[in-house]
Amino acid sequence: MIILSAGAWSKYLINVKLPVKxxxxxxxxxxxxxxxxxxxxxxxxxxxxxxxxxxxxxxxxxxxxxxxxxxxxxxxxxxxxxxxxxxxxxxxxxxxxxxxxxxxxxxxxxTPDMRPAYGKIAENVYFIGGFNGYGAEVGPGLAHVLVEEILSKKEDTYFTEYRLERLNGYDGNFEIGQEPHEL
Ligand SMILES: Cc1cc2nc3c(=O)[nH]c(=O)nc-3n(C[C@H](O)[C@H](O)[C@H](O)COP(=O)(O)OP(=O)(O)OC[C@H]3O[C@@H](n4cnc5c(N)ncnc54)[C@H](O)[C@@H]3O)c2cc1C
The missing domain is CATH 3.30.9.10 (D-Amino Acid Oxidase, subunit A, domain 2)
Known part of the structure; x- marks a missing residue:
């Protein structure tokens, strides 16, 4: 199993298009x-x-x-x-x-909506990132959610707004917005 969490480098390490800039x-x-x-x-x-x-x-x-x-x-x-x-x-x-x-x-x-994202991108490959400049604050929390999902084999139902699927259709061609400090 691979968890791709290389921050800004993630996008350039795989052949899957990630919705990040x-x-x-x-x-x-x-x-x-x-x-x-x-x-x-x-x-x-x-x-x-x-x-x-x-x-x-x-x-x-x-x-x-x-x-x-x-x-x-x-x-x-x-x-x-x-x-x-x-x-x-x-x-x-x-x-x-x-x-x-x-x-x-x-x-x-x-990310297009300036919120982080996590989810499955291929068989046994997961992505977590898009921390939009506030990953030191929210990164550990979201990592915990992802790990729980993987270990329990159950989709989290509370943090659905951060699921990667919400960004389907975006290929990294968007305007970077304002960091949401109040997240
Ligand atoms: C100037 C500045 C100020 C910031 N201020 C804040 C703040 O006040 N509060 C806050 O919450 N956040 C802040 N951030 C943002 C925060 O640092 C990031 O959101 C956070 O570091 C993202 O975490 P990450 O683990 O996703 O990526 P990163 O911290 O970038 O970690 C990715 C790691 O992957 C490594 N890597 C790359 N390629 C590979 C590879 N092929 N194999 C293995 N490893 C690899 C990289 O070297 C890097 O160490 C700031 C960022 C900057 C630049």
């Missing part, structure tokens, strides 16, 4: 003068950025970014982050002076 996303580690950033998650829909505390011990350190999807394949190297200064300026509009300490990014994959 891949993109690059970056974030920066910031030092702020506001100690609140060290213990609060912020979604700023006016200045368009998000912030997450680092470690959660209350230090005024946070990972921040705009969550913007730069459409590309995970085979792409040296991706240019063009709007970093502009994002910093927007963050400062809300939080005052911030100091960028480190910036990095990686590849994610999106």
């Amino acid at each position: 891949t993109y690059y996303c970056w974030a920066s580690l910031f030092l702020s003068k506001k100690k609140e950033v060290g213990s609060n998650i912020i979604y700023d829909y006016v200045n368009n950025f998000y912030s997450r505390p680092v470690i959660g011990l209350g230090f005024p350190l946070a990972i921040m970014g705009d969550g913007k999807a730069i459409e590309t394949t995970p085979l792409q190297q040296n991706i240019c982050i063009e709007d970093k200064n502009e994002v910093s300026a927007r963050i400062s509009r809300r939080l005052g002076e911030v100091k960028e300490l480190y910036t990095s990014g990686s590849f994610c994959e999106a």
Whole structure:
């Protein structure tokens, strides 16, 4: 049995068409003068950025970014982050002076409805992915659902909205939407 869970790479590892698009996303580690950033998650829909505390011990350190999807394949190297200064300026509009300490990014994959997907794609082959930039939060939960289904040999009836079949007919040709933070 194979569970294909290689994130943005999954799409490029098999000959089955997956209804996902891949993109690059970056974030920066910031030092702020506001100690609140060290213990609060912020979604700023006016200045368009998000912030997450680092470690959660209350230090005024946070990972921040705009969550913007730069459409590309995970085979792409040296991706240019063009709007970093502009994002910093927007963050400062809300939080005052911030100091960028480190910036990095990686590849994610999106689905047409910006919700994750799991299901069977061939005999003894399952897929889980499409985490649209929030897989650290919901990935383990959905993995649990998939494993339960496989072990019990019974289809889950509660999380049906995340079943891969809902995306039948999509081949990866769609516009990447907005990350649903309230999922
Ligand atoms: C800058 C940034 C900020 C983010 N912020 C958040 C956040 O605040 N909250 C949140 O919930 N999520 C966040 N995410 C998204 C989260 O990281 C992803 O949704 C999550 O990592 C997806 O998990 P995954 O296991 O599906 O894929 P990945 O974590 O990408 O794991 C896939 C793994 O498969 C490996 N792989 C690839 N090909 C093969 C192969 N052939 N054989 C074996 N292994 C292979 C890859 O190397 C990789 O390690 C962020 C992502 C980025 C880039």
